[in-house]
Amino acid sequence: MxxxxxxxxxxxxxxxxxxxxxxxxxxxxxxxxxxxxxxxxxxxxxxxxxxxxxxxxxxxxxxxxxxxxxxxxxxxxxxxxxxxxxxxxxxGYAAAGPLYRRLIALAPTDKQICVNAYLGIGTMRGAPGCSLNPQESRDAFQMATEIDPEYVNAWLNLTTLCCELRDWPAAQIAATRAEALCRQQGHSTSYAQKLLDHINRQEPLKNRSYYNGTYLNFRWPNIPLE
Incomplete structure (x- = not known):
């Protein structure tokens, strides 16, 4: 104190x-x-x-x-x-993954923290010093969608990863869900539609765009001082 x-x-x-x-x-x-x-x-x-x-x-x-x-x-x-x-x-980059996992272990019932942590883990693939493989990245994004099925970024990330892996059926499901959520929540559907176009043509993405969560859980300076 x-x-x-x-x-x-x-x-x-x-x-x-x-x-x-x-x-x-x-x-x-x-x-x-x-x-x-x-x-x-x-x-x-x-x-x-x-x-x-x-x-x-x-x-x-x-x-x-x-x-x-x-x-x-x-x-x-x-x-x-x-x-x-x-x-x-x-x-640096390589230290991020263990800290994200530590957050999940410390706050396993906090949906927002866990979703953002899994998104963070998934987006670290390809960063310098990180050994995350595509399946591990996919698993992390999948966990985020399971924890919060209404979180658009989780579905967009999963879609992007499935496109990269050319798993077109899974990509179609995820992109369709992302577009529907964007409409329901009043967000732009442009990126989801772009992904759907690639999926329909079964065309690999030229650039991948991932979202590693939000800052909404940082409520400082409203967090009480301890």
Whole structure:
């Protein structure tokens, strides 16, 4: 638990950040780290602030890695690091997969976390240092559709992978489901229709487009300070 003084200080820094006074906020985080150099909450808050603003993402990864050493089961820290690693920051691409799996193990009943984690795993195939094969990628996308059958990106990713594998019957099913969901949810159907065109012609995709989840589960700065 945070003591009252530090809780108040961190709350004030959050407010400063939320007002767009970023330099002031970061300077205040630096001051707090001088006094509490390995405090996990300060490290997490500072790293998360940089992450949310697309600031110094290498520094964000470093801060969050230090925070994770102190709090190995911090969901928000793991979520941020998964994305940073999947973009090549911090420990890099190869480190993303194990963290995504760790998230699933820590939050097996959280549908949004698990769906995004499986999408993240599936999209890592082909990244430098990652040994994921096409079937493992497909299995990850399939799991995402099973956990949340209403999530369009999961079906689009599964369709794209099936097209790449030239499994046209499975691709047809997934693309049809994706297009129907896009219509129901008011999204553009253009990518789903493009995939259906390729499937109907049984024509390999020239470029693959994958979606590795959303940021909707990052509710900071509304997450209570601990």
């Amino acid at each position: 945070l003591d009252e003084v530090l809780l108040l200080q961190l709350g004030q820094v959050r407010q400063t950040w939320a007002k767009g006074q970023l330099k002031e906020a970061y300077d205040r985080y630096e001051v707090l780290l001088e006094e509490y150099p390995e405090h996990p909450t300060i490290l997490r808050e500072y790293g998360h602030a940089l992450f949310m603003e697309y600031g110094d993402l290498e520094k964000s990864a470093l801060l969050l890695e230090r925070a994770l050493e102190q709090e190995p089961d911090s969901i928000i820290t793991l979520q941020c690091l998964c994305l940073l690693y999947s973009w090549g920051y911090g420990h």
